[in-house]
Amino acid sequence: MQRTRRFIRTGAGSSAAVLLALTACADDGDVPSASGADGDASEFPTDTVRILVGSEPGSGMDFMARGLAPRLQELWGEDVVVENVPGANQSAAYHEAAGADPDGHTLFIGVEGTFGIHDQLGTIDPGWQEFEWFGTLTEGPWAFHVDANGPIETFEDLLDAEPVRYGDGGYESPVNPVALTVFEALDVDFIFTPGYDPGQAQSSVLTGEQHFIGREVNQFVRYDQEDEYTPVLIAGDEPHPDFPNAKTFAEVEDEYDVTFSGDRIFQLGLAIGTTPGTPPETVDKLADSIVTLIEEDEEFQEWRAENLFEETMLVENIGRDVTQEKIDELTREYAEFGVQDMEERLTKGQ
Template structure:
C-alpha cells in the first residue's frame, strides 16, 4: 500500500504510536504549564464541520491521540456537518470559553461565510491559534483526458467545471483563471467532493479543483493529471503542473497569488478563552510538529511534512492570515459569486 490513509487510522491504532508523544520535548517549553495547571481538566472535543473521511476529519483524528497522550485527558472527534461548516463553527463559538472545545475548518469557507454574514461570531473574532495544513489549489483533469496543457483547456471551451456549490472557496481561483485565459465555462453546482472527482473521470466535467497534495493523500493521483497550480513556483508534489508564472508568460496576463487561492485548515477555540490557554494550545500543536518523531512520520507518510509547519501555528500569525483572507474576499467580492459562475465568462 503506497499511502497510509488517515481516514482509516482509528484513534485506538494511532494511540499505540502516540505513546512517545510527550517524551520528545520539554513539557514546560512545549506549553505544558503555559495555560495554567488547570487545563485541561476534562474531555476535549475537536469539532469538524463534515462527516468522517474529509481532510478536516482526518486532521482531527491524526491530532486526537497525540493530544490525549500529551494532556492525559480524553480527546474526542465530533463530526457536526451542516450549512457548509458553519453549523460546527457556530457550535464551538457558543461553547464554554475554556479551551476544551476546538474547531477545525477551512479558511476560505469561513471567509466566504463571514463576507455573506452567515456566522454568529465574525471570522476574525474566533480564537484561532494555527493553520494546520496549507496547500495551493490545483486544477486536475483526468489522466486519460485530451486536456494535457493550458492550450488544450482553452481549446475545449466552454470548459465544464463543478464543485460543491456556489460558495466553494475553489471558485475565486477558478474565476480568476478562466478570466485570465478568456475562456467560457459552464459551472455545475451541487457536486459533493467525491462526485466532483468522479465527474472528471467520466468526462462529465473537464476540471476539478483540489489542494496540491490531496490526490496523493487519497491514493488516487494516478487517475488524475495536475494541470495548473495556484503558485508562482512548481509544487514539489505536482512538479509537472503549470504555474501562475507559466500563465503570465504564455498569455501575457498578471496572475495574483493570494491566500484565498490556498486551501488552509485553521484550528481554533471559543472566543473569550483566556490568552494563556490559547497560547498553550498553540504551543502543544507546535511541539508535536517540531519535536515528536512519531507525529513527523505520520506527516511524511501522508504528504503533509511540507504543508504542516510549526511557523503557521500561533495566535498572531493566524490572526494576520485571517485578516488577509477577509481583505482579499472583500476586494474580490463574494456577494455575486453565483451570478459570476452562472454567467460562465460570457
C-alpha cells in the same frame, strides 16, 4: 505578485499513516497531564476534548483531525475525539464550536478560505475574526485536477474543452475565486454546478460529467489516488517536481500576458481554533501543544512526513498573532476580489 511556494518530491501514499490516524489511542491512565502554561491553563485539559470538522469522514479536514487526535490524547492524558458535523459549507460545525463553553475543550478545523468568504457574505455569527484561531495546520496551493486517464492531459487541453465544466459544494467554495480569476483573465467560457458533496464532485470528473476539480495540489497523492487524478494547473509560482505537465500561475501569466491578483486566496489552508472567549493562556497552550507535536513527537513527525505535510505544516504558522495576520490578509484579498457578486459571476455561463 510573487507567490513563493516550495514543493518536495512525494513518495507513495502510506496506508500505515492512515491507520495511525484511525487507531485507538494510548490508555489515558498511563499518560501524565501536560503542563507548562500559567494560571488556569496549567490544568488544561480537565475533560474530553472534541475536534469538530464540518464534513463527513474522509475529507482533508477529517484526515487532519484524526492525525492530531491520538497524539494530543497521549500528550494531554485526556480523551480527544473527532466529531463530524457536516452542513452549510462547514458553518454548522463552526457555529457549534462557537457556542460551546469557552474553556478550550471544543476545537474546530476548517478551510480558511471558506470562512473568509462566509465572513464577507455575513453567513456566520460570530464573524471569523472573533473566533479564537491559533494556527494554520497546513497550507498548499490550489490546483485544477483532471481525470488522469482521460482526454485532458494539459492546461491547454482544459481550455480547449470550452465551455469548461466544474462543480463544487456551493457558491461560497474557496476554489471559486481561483477559478474565476483564471477564467475571467483568459476570457474562457465555463459552467459551474453547485450542490456537490466532496466525493461526488471528485467522482464527477472520472465520469466525464465535469472537466476538473479544485483541490490542494498533493491531495490525491496523499490518498493514494494519483492514478485517478492529476493536476494541470497549480495556483503558485513554483513547479511541482512530480507534476511536470502542470502549468503554474507564473507560467500562465507569462504565456498569456495576464496578471492574477492575490496570494492568500490561492492557498488552501486548514485553520484550527476554539470557542470565542476562551482565556488567552488556554489558547496559547493549545498552540504550544501543536508545536510540541511538530517538533518533538516522533510518531506525529512520521505521520507528517508520510502524508506530505513536512513543508506545509510549519511551526511558524502556529500561534494567535501569526494566524490573525493571515486572517487580516485574507479578509483584504477577498474584499478586493469581491465576493458579493460571486454567485452572479459564476452563473453567467449557465
